[in-house]
Each structure stands twice: as structure tokens, then as C-alpha cells.
Amino acid sequence: MYPGTVYRKHEPIFFQSLGNPFIFRCIDGVLIDGNDKGLSRSVYRSCSRRDQLGPFQMSDESWLTATLQNPLAVGQYVNNCSHEKAANVCYQEFDVPGHFPVELKQYLPNIVYSHDMESHLRCVVLVTLRDIKQGEELFSNYYTVVS
Numbered sequence: 001m002y003p004g005t006v007y008r009k010h011e012p013i014f015f016q017s018l019g020n021p022f023i024f025r026c027i028d029g030v031l032i033d034g035n036d037k038g039l040s041r042s043v044y045r046s047c048s049r050r051d052q053l054g055p056f057q058m059s060d061e062s063w064l065t066a067t068l069q070n071p072l073a074v075g076q077y078v079n080n081c082s083h084e085k086a087a088n089v090c091y092q093e094f095d096v097p098g099h100f101p102v103e104l105k106q107y108l109p110n111i112v113y114s115h116d117m118e119s120h121l122r123c124v125v126l127v128t129l130r131d132i133k134q135g136e137e138l139f140s141n142y143y144t145v146v147s
């Protein structure tokens with residue numbers, strides 16, 4: 001998965017985006033900030049704690065630490081493909097349905113920057129394009145998204 005704070009088009013991301021190579025742009029202009037440092041990190045943690053519902057966490061914060069709860073939430077580290085290194089994964093965007101179980105939200109490494117009753121949480125997963133051997137580096141095409 002591609003972790004991070006989810007911003008809709010009109011939401012302010014200017015300061016978080018300065019010199020930030022971890023911003024993923026979805027087809028509809030939604031942005032996901034997967035930077036685990038600095039202001040981006042503070043914003044994610046703040047939004048995640050804002051949304052906590054009693055004992056239930058609404059997102060996974062562990063991708064900001066060395067102790068991963070969801071070891072698949074590392075999509076932000078995948079490099080772009082080249083002539084020598086072809087893409088072996090691609091991006092698939094999806095919106096988490098409203099009926100998603102509340103007790104499972106703690107495993108989702110995404111949180112919305114602000115709330116909007118009309119939209120659901122955007123997530124992006126990486127899907128393999130062929131069999132991947134253990135230890136093989138993942139490459140994606142930064143300019144291709146499957147919707």
C-alpha cells in the first residue's frame with residue numbers, strides 16, 4: 001500500500017510539499033503524502049489521533065516507526081522504472097467503502113486531512129505485474145495509474 005495523509009484537490013499542502021518526493025497524485029487530483037519525516041509526519045499523526053474513536057484507531061501509524069503493524073505499507077519507497085529495470089508493479093486506486101469494519105481501520109495506513117461527508121478514504125495499493133522473487137527490488141511506472 002502507499003501510506004500517507006490524503007488531501008483532496010482544494011486542501012492546503014503547500015508547506016508539506018516543499019522538497020517532498022513522496023507525494024502521490026491520483027487520477028482525480030487527490031494527493032497522498034507518504035513522507036514519514038518532518039511536517040508530513042506531524043500532520044499524519046495529528047490527523048490520526050484526531051480521528052481516534054475511543055479504543056479504536058482509525059488508521060495505522062506504525063509506518064512512521066521501525067515496528068510495522070502492516071508490513072505491506074511501504075509503497076512510498078518504490079522507485080521509478082527505467083529501460084534497464086522494467087516496472088514489476090503498478091498502482092491501483094480504490095476508495096474504502098462506508099461499511100468497512102471500524103475495528104479493521106487500524107490497519108489502513110491512510111488518513112484524510114479533513115472530513116467531507118461525501119467522499120470515502122482513498123487508498124492506493126501496488127499490484128504485481130508478474131511473479132516477484134524474494135529479494136527482488138520493486139519498480140513502478142510513476143506516470144501510470146490503473147483506475
Ligand SMILES: C[S@@+](CC[C@H](N)C(=O)[O-])C[C@H]1O[C@@H](n2cnc3c(N)ncnc32)[C@H](O)[C@@H]1O
Pocket residue numbers: 021022076077078079080081082
Ligand atoms: C517516492 S520516492 C522513492 C523512494 C526513494 N528512492 C527513497 O529512497 O526514499 C521518489 C524519489 O526517489 C528517487 N527515484 C525514484 N526512482 C528513481 C530512479 N529510477 N532513479 C533515481 N532516482 C529515483 C527520486 O529522487 C524521486 O524523487
